[in-house]
Amino acid sequence: MTIAPQSRAPVAPSEPALSVTGVTHTFGARKALDDVTLEAPRGAFTALVGQNGAGKTTLFSLITRLYDNRSGTIRVLGHDVRRDPAAALSQLGVVFQSRTLDLELTVLQNLLYHAALHGIGRREAKERAYVALRRVSLEGRAKDRVRALSGGQMRRVEIARALLHQPSLLLLDEPTTGLDIGSRRTLIEEVRRLIDEDGIGVLWATHLVDEIEVADRVVVLHKGRVMADGTVDELRARAGAEDVGAAFLAVVGADDAEGVVLARRASA
Known part of the structure; x- marks a missing residue:
């Protein structure tokens, strides 16, 4: 898509x-x-x-x-x-040195919150989130809490988040x-x-x-x-x-x- x-x-x-x-x-x-x-x-x-x-x-x-x-x-x-x-x-998309994901939210919830800050509607935001997660090979972890991810996976989520607004x-x-x-x-x-x-x-x-x-x-x-x-x-x-x-x-x-x-x- x-x-x-x-x-x-x-x-x-x-x-x-x-x-x-x-x-x-x-x-x-x-x-x-x-x-x-x-x-x-x-x-x-x-x-x-x-x-x-x-x-x-x-x-x-x-x-x-x-x-x-x-x-x-x-x-x-x-x-x-x-x-x-x-x-x-x-x-501009940014991945800062200090991690900024909410550990208690799911991967998808983190991405949807970021999309809302960019004025992207929820339906489109969800579509974009799954596209971005596929780009970083993490679509299967969308509903997992961030706390359950490894450090490398968290970084990839941050990249997916940075790509949401293209x-x-x-x-x-x-x-x-x-x-x-x-x-x-x-x-x-x-x-x-x-x-x-x-x-x-x-x-x-x-x-x-x-x-x-x-x-x-x-x-x-x-x-x-x-x-x-x-x-x-x-x-x-x-x-x-x-x-x-x-x-x-x-x-x-x-x-x-x-x-x-x-x-x-x-x-x-």
């Missing part, structure tokens, strides 16, 4: 899923982000790589309007998040934190399949460089600044490194790489 997308203003084909330009953000005297500029193309996996405290979650909070960006511009499919937040956020951009903030190797692999495969099948743009924040594939775009965020931005091959070439982990070390300095897992992949 195909569900017709909600009516939205047309977007130029050249418009990226996300465009961040010259964004600085401070907490008192501490500068959390310093003149950050980056893009996440449509139909692509963009990895935002940095250690804990690099500014990844602050950036996500600005994109989603949890914080107000008082400098620079942030656009989602061409819509400025400050000037036209409703249009921007309607194109966004064009999906933000995931350290989504594999606390998951075992098998659950991590399954989650990453599900997200990459969404890119291939739906052309959705993905910004995946992580400190695990083994989650990056050769075809991905990589943005290295370090101490609030973008230190590198490009394809995996471009990053390796500029750093004179044989893999992503070594390239990260070259960009930020070995002494500053604490907390970033530099495991190598044969494909990288």
Whole structure:
């Protein structure tokens, strides 16, 4: 079953899923982000790589309007998040680092509640919920309480929830934190399949460089600044490194790489 997308203003084909330009953000005297500029193309996996405290979650909070960006511009499919937040956020699906499901409700009840917040009627919401759960291979768990799910299954429910309003951009903030190797692999495969099948743009924040594939775009965020931005091959070439982990070390300095897992992949 195909569900017709909600009516939205047309977007130029050249418009990226996300465009961040010259964004600085401070907490008192501490500068959390310093003149950050980056893009996440449509139909692509963009990895935002940095250690804990690099500014990844602050950036996500600005994109989603949890914080107000008082400098620079942030656009989602061409819509400025400050000037036209409703249009921007309607194109955006989010999976936050901290889990936000209600453990006492069923999987379906969690999804229906989220759909109601987006103004989707109950009948259509139920149809969309089952479609989204099939996308993440969890349709058989719709009536189970969330508390009964594994950590990896909860993450997949959160992705299904984020897809209910059919966004064009999906933000995931350290989504594999606390998951075992098998659950991590399954989650990453599900997200990459969404890119291939739906052309959705993905910004995946992580400190695990083994989650990056050769075809991905990589943005290295370090101490609030973008230190590198490009394809995996471009990053390796500029750093004179044989893999992503070594390239990260070259960009930020070995002494500053604490907390970033530099495991190598044969494909990288």
